[in-house]
Amino acid sequence: MRTQDSTDVKALPTRRRIGALIGAAVSGAVLLGGCAQSPADVAVVDGTSITRDQLNTAEAGAQQVSDLSRDQVLSVLIQGQVALDTAAKRGITITDADRDAQLNPAVLQIADAHELAYDLADVQLITKKIGEDEFKKELEQADVTVNPRYGSWDPKQSLTVIPGTGSLSDVAKTRPQQ
Numbered sequence: 001m002r003t004q005d006s007t008d009v010k011a012l013p014t015r016r017r018i019g020a021l022i023g024a025a026v027s028g029a030v031l032l033g034g035c036a037q038s039p040a041d042v043a044v045v046d047g048t049s050i051t052r053d054q055l056n057t058a059e060a061g062a063q064q065v066s067d068l069s070r071d072q073v074l075s076v077l078i079q080g081q082v083a084l085d086t087a088a089k090r091g092i093t094i095t096d097a098d099r100d101a102q103l104n105p106a107v108l109q110i111a112d113a114h115e116l117a118y119d120l121a122d123v124q125l126i127t128k129k130i131g132e133d134e135f136k137k138e139l140e141q142a143d144v145t146v147n148p149r150y151g152s153w154d155p156k157q158s159l160t161v162i163p164g165t166g167s168l169s170d171v172a173k174t175r176p177q178q
Contacts, residue, residue, distance in 0.1 A: 042074060043146045043153070043161075045081040050074070054115065055150070061113030065106075071151050073116060075160035078144055078153070080119020083126040086138045094125050 043050040055074055062068040068076075087094050099121035100108065107117045127135045140155040151164040 039147075041147060042150050043078055043144060045078055046085050046143050048081055048085075050077050050081065057112050058116040058119075061110055061116050064110050065113050065117075069163070071161040071163040074146070074150055076116055076119050076123070078142075078146075078161065079139065079159075080116075080122045082139055082142045082144075083119070083122035083135070085142070086126050086130070086135065087122070090130065092126065092129055094122060098125055 038049065040051050040053075041049045042052050042055045054077065055070070058077055059068075059070055059073045062073050084094075086092070096118075099118050102121040102124050103117050107113050123135070126138075130138075136159065139159045142155075144153040144155075146153045146161055148164060151161040153161060
């Protein structure tokens with residue numbers, strides 16, 4: 001039978017503590033990882049994801065009907081989601097017929113522009129119903145997270161996406177050290 005010397009006995013509690021700390025850290029990472037933004041998400045608006053595919057489709061549609069930049073397209077998608085959330089929260093019904101009445105019929109013929117056009121219509125309809133100031137408050141209060149590759153959202157600066165460089169290393173350089 002092997003006996004432990006005094007050094008091994010002293011190290012054992014430390015190893016257990018380290019093991020427990022590692023276990024807690026891994027458990028915490030797993031739990032928090034479930035809340036993290038997916039890499040496929042361009043933005044999350046009050047828990048609703050805007051995916052890279054949605055942005056790419058909207059951007060392709062925008063190129064066919066206008067000269068909007070990527071951050072402008074993303075701003076419309078975010079504002080459209082806030083408009084939908086506001087409508088639901090306030091019991092306002094928006095129909096496709098309502099949306100269609102706001103839009104140029106030619107835009108509706110372009111499949112890739114359809115979602116972006118409807119988001120624009122939603123913003124217009126909600127703004128008409130509740131007023132610009134109220135919709136601005138809704139935008140300011142919305143929980144919006146933009147993937148740093150696509151810019152940032154800071155309602156104190158702007159109610160649109162603030163263009164980024166597309167580089168995560170630039171974000172890391174400007175992030176405050178803790």
